[in-house]
Structure formats: structure tokens, C-alpha cells
């Protein structure tokens with residue numbers, strides 16, 4: 001029996017397996033940010049330890065940073081202190097920091113790939129659940145808690161049990177107006193927010209292979225929203241072309257050697273998965289969520305389930321969710337009024353996302369009652385957007401291009417959606433209060449979000465393109 | 466943090482909501498601290514208090530309802546999904562819970578809980594329903610969780626179910642060991658591994 005992509009990368013990183021227990025698992029790259037690392041550094045200090053392999057750790061400030069006037073000191077005291085603490089920790093322990101103002105600063109899952117740090121066959125962790133993003137490169141990448149951040153800082157290893165394996169095959173051509181965000185929202189709506197818990201997921205099939213790296217990252221990013229330990233896509237020519245020439249990518253002879261090895265990182269024909277799903281790309285339509293977990297999504301032309309369609313045990317949670325959202329069972333989503341549009345987050349804030357949105361809104365204007373925030377994923381994305389004149393397109397449309405950070409994805413800084421307001425968001429979570437206490441989030445693709453910005457209501461973008 | 470756990474006998478607090486994510490357990494705006502202490506007061510902050518007013522507890526939320534108390538939290542399926550924030554485990558532990566019972570746990574939460582000596586007990590949907598029914602009928606229902614023997618039991622009726630935990634983790638919890646202690650002892654093996662590591666640049 002052959003090996004899966006996951007097996008191949010896993011086997012390379014097992015230092016030792018404890019009989020009847022987990023494996024000691026080696027981590028190639030460790031990303032850290034200001035929110036989930038301070039207690040880990042404190043732990044190191046308390047134990048009198050140094051960072052074991054500081055050259056394999058990269059830090060950035062993203063979760064808690066303002067997205068306007070980044071040149072000024074952070075106003076909010078606790079946020080400022082947390083960011084300062086990161087700077088101090090990185091200096092003390094010899095870790096490279098792409099902090100506020102640095103040309104490489106940005107959301108951790110945007111900068112890793114764009115700098116060429118993320119490469120096929122690696123293991124990558126970060127104290128952040130969307131670390132699964134990096135799996136788009138054929139990498140085992142997953143989120144960890146702060147105690148685990150401390151373990152990796154101290155030993156470059158974690159204790160890990162091998163997950164079960166699932167493959168999701170998406171075959172065929174995508175319909176007009178359907179993007180990778182719709183693919184993943186479609187999958188999660190099918191298998192639920194816990195449907196892949198305990199599994200590592202490989203995405204395969206012609207519809208996946210046809211996607212750009214940015215689009216693949218969007219899919220892997222949201223693997224965690226169905227509970228998966230990680231999401232992966234086998235590296236191919238698209239992957240190599242993306243990495244080539246990036247700042248930290250191998251070059252010269254090392255590049256040739258790397259690519260030859262990376263080409264072996266694919267699932268063998270006779271490999272077997274614990275579970276396999278087949279999806280026809282033609283069945284996927286633009287998606288939108290109506291509830292308070294990412295599995296509560298419907299086709300843009302669809303309606304919220306009727307109470308009779310909901311399992312008895314799930315009814316209380318379903319009703320609580322709709323109550324929070326101010327929506328009713330059976331309601332149609334199309335035409336619902338929208339107050340805010342947020343285009344950003346590690347799911348959809350890469351240059352390709354901004355380009356697509358700009359191409360669509362060029363010459364159009366936002367609806368007067370809608371507030372539109374576009375938050376680039378990194379300093380490099382921002383710079384490129386300005387170089388390409390995308391900032392001008394947004395300005396003319398009435399979209400506010402802010403500075404890089406997590407922003408309204410989690411509402412940890414001032415970028416919050418007010419209570420009761422509806423926001424179409426390209427981020428990955430529609431949990432209660434995620435975008436601010438009382439905020440009502442509807443997840444969608446960048447184009448569906450942009451269409452809502454123009455019309456002021458939930459819109460089927462296919463009618464506008 | 467109390468290290469090492471074995472037998473916990475206590476009444477329980479029921480929250481029969483599914484897919485409780487870590488943003489509910491501890492909202493992002495409380496993650497600005499740089500220490501592990503004091504998160505308990507903001508546990509389930511937005512479900513516990515009226516919006517923007519911590520003087521106004523929401524009376525029927527189980528943590529505010531004096532009928533329910535104890536060291537065991539019994540919660541709906543898929544507990545702890547979403548963000549990897551370990552602050553969720555810290556908040557539960559700081560509030561006074563030693564055990565969380567559910568019919569499904571998100572992976573990262575489970576690891577975070579175990580790393581903080583908060584025991585996640587995984588049971589079937591049916592047994593979970595039985596527990597909710599028992600607690601709603603009599604909030605004084607005592608539940609025993611026995612790690613050594615790997616079972617959870619309603620003391621009065623004897624209704625019980627066994628639960629899984631891997632041998633390594635169980636030993637850690639019973640003896641108060643950390644993964645980090647184990648890994649630190651492996652330094653030379655890790656260095657040996659590194660000699661054969663594949664690195665391109």
C-alpha cells in the first residue's frame with residue numbers, strides 16, 4: 001500500500017515514537033505573534049531556558065495592531081504593551097521580528113508564503129489555528145496553544161499523535177462567479193463545523209489543481225473551520241512557480257535539488273484514506289453564511305433551513321444562532337441589507353484578492369449606507385496595491401484601504417463592527433462577537449463581498465459580471 | 466495551577482449548546498494580557514453579562530444561576546472549536562473547572578486543556594444527553610470522573626461510561642508531568658535527528 005502526501009511529510013519529521021503514545025515531532029518553522037507568545041516566553045524565563053533554534057522562528061505583530069496611523073505609537077495601552085513585549089522577547093531571545101513598520105510585517109499566514117519561508121515538505125506551527133493555510137504548499141502546518149509554543153521554542157519539537165486521513169476531491173470546472181472561498185464554504189456546509197475533526201485533509205482533484213496558490217491558501221486556511229488538524233495540497237508546477245525567486249526560497253543548485261525532492265511529495269496511486277469525499281465543481285455556487293459557525297452556509301440563491309430540516313438535538317443551538325443574527329428559519333439571504341463590508345484576513349487579503357476586487361469595482365461606487373474596509377494582508381501586499389493603482393480604484397469606489405493586520409477579522413484592535421450591524425466579511429469566522437460584541441457576520445468570497453458593497457445588500461455577484 | 470488529577474467528584478454546570486467556540490469561552494478583547502492568570506472572571510463574558518454592562522448578569526445563563534455549581538462543566542457537542550487560544554483553557558481552569566465533558570472536542574482545545582491539567586472527557590451523544598437530563602432534573606446530581614480507571618459515573622444511579630485517553634497523557638496527568646519536561650530530556654536525540662534533516666535554504 002502506498003503512502004499519502006501526509007504520510008511522506010509526517011515520516012520525515014518523527015524523531016521518536018513513544019509506544020502506545022504520541023510521537024516526538026520535529027518542527028521546521030515556527031511563526032509567533034504578539035497575542036499567543038508572551039506567556040510562552042515567560043515560561044522559558046521561569047525555567048531558565050533559551051530558545052533552542054532561534055533561526056527557525058519568525059515573529060510578526062498582526063493581531064492587535066491598529067490599521068491606521070501605524071507610524072504613531074499604539075494608543076490603546078494594553079495592545080501597545082503586548083506588542084512591546086513581543087519586541088522585547090525577540091530581542092532577548094535572538095528571534096527575527098517583522099514588527100510594525102517593517103517592510104515584511106503582516107498577517108503571519110500571509111507573510112510566510114510571500115517571503116518564501118513556507119516551502120513544501122516542511123512542518124510549520126504557530127500559536128494560531130489558521131496555520132493550516134501553509135498546507136497549500138504541501139506542508140504539514142497546524143495551530144498550537146501557548147504551552148506548545150513554549151515547547152517548540154525550547155526544543156523545536158511537539159508531542160503529536162498521527163491523525164486520521166481524509167481526502168476531498170473536487171473535480172471539474174468552477175462556474176462563473178465561483179471562487180475558492182465558495183469551494184471551502186460549500187465543503188464545510190456539507191460536512192459541518194466538526195466534520196473533519198481528528199483528520200488531516202488533503203484537497204485534490206482537477207478543480208483544486210486549477211487554482212492559483214492564493215486560492216489554494218484560502219481553502220487550506222479554512223480547514224480548521226471543519227475541525228481538521230491541517231489541510232494540504234500536493235505541490236506542483238503552480239507551487240514551484242510561486243515560490244521561485246521569493247526572498248527566502250532556495251536558489252541556484254539548491255533550487256533544483258529542492259524541486260526534484262518536492263516533486264516526490266504526492267499521494268501514491270494505491271494509498272488509502274480513512275475517509276474520502278467527492279465533490280462536483282459544477283454543483284458549487286457563490287456561498288454565504290447565515291449563522292454563527294462557518295458550517296452554517298447556503299448558496300447565495302438559497303434559504304436558511306426550516307426548523308423542520310434541523311435535527312432535534314441541534315435545534316436549541318440553531319435557534320440561538322438565528323436569534324443572534326436577527327434572522328428567521330426559511331428566510332432567503334439574497335436582498336438582506338448589509339451595513340459593513342470587510343475585505344481582509346488571512347483567508348482573503350492577498351494581492352490576488354485585491355486585484356480581483358479592484359477589477360470588479362472599477363468605475364462603480366459603493367452604496368451610500370455601507371462602510372467598506374479593505375485591509376491588506378501585509379506591507380508587501382499594500383505596497384503592490386499602491387504600485388498597481390488599486391488604491392485609486394478603491395478610493396474612487398468609496399472603499400477605505402487600511403494598513404495591514406488582522407483587523408476586523410477578530411476585532412481585537414479598534415476595527416470592530418458595531419452591535420447589531422450586518423457585515424459581509426471575507427474572513428473565516430462568523431462566531432458570535434467575533435467582529436465585535438453583537439456584530440453579525442456573513443462570510444463570503446471577496447467578489448460576493450464587493451458586490452454587496454456596491455448594491456448595499458446580499459447580492460448574487462453573477463448578476464453583475 | 467493545580468497539577469496532577471485523578472478522581473473528581475462534584476456537581477456539574479450544564480451548558481447544552483453545541484459548537485461552543487473559544488471566542489465565546491474567552492472573547493478576543495480579553496487576550497491582551499501577557500500572563501496566564503485572571504482569565505476566569507471573563508469566562509463566557511458575552512454570555513454571562515448584558516452587552517457592555519458587567520453589572521448586569523444574564524440570570525438564566527448557567528454560570529449565573531446559583532442552582533448550578535461544581536468543578537465539572539458538561540457542554541454540547543464540538544466544544545472548544547475555533548481559535549487556538551489557550552486562554553480558553555486558562556479561563557475554564559481559573560474559574561474553577563477541572564473537567565469538561567462533551568461528546569466531541571476540537572483538537573487544539575483538547576491539547577490545550579490537557580497541557581493545563583483540565584481533563585476533557587469524551588462521551589457518546591446519548592450519555593451526554595443522559596447527563597444533561599440528570600442535572601436538569603436534579604442540579605445536586607453528583608458526578609464522578611475517575612482518570613485512573615477511565616470512567617465517568619452519575620453517583621446516585623451508577624450510570625457510567627468509560628472514556629479514552631492515551632497512556633502517555635494519562636501518566637502525565639496522574640503524576641503532574643509536562644510534555645516540556647519530557648522533550649527537554651530528549652535534547653540529544655533531537656540533535657541527532659537534526660543531523661539528517663532536509664533543508665534547502
Ligand code: SF4
Pocket residue numbers: 062063107108109128130345346347405406409410427428
Ligand atoms: S486574520 Fe483573523 S484568522 Fe487570520 S490570523 Fe488574524 S485573527 Fe486569525
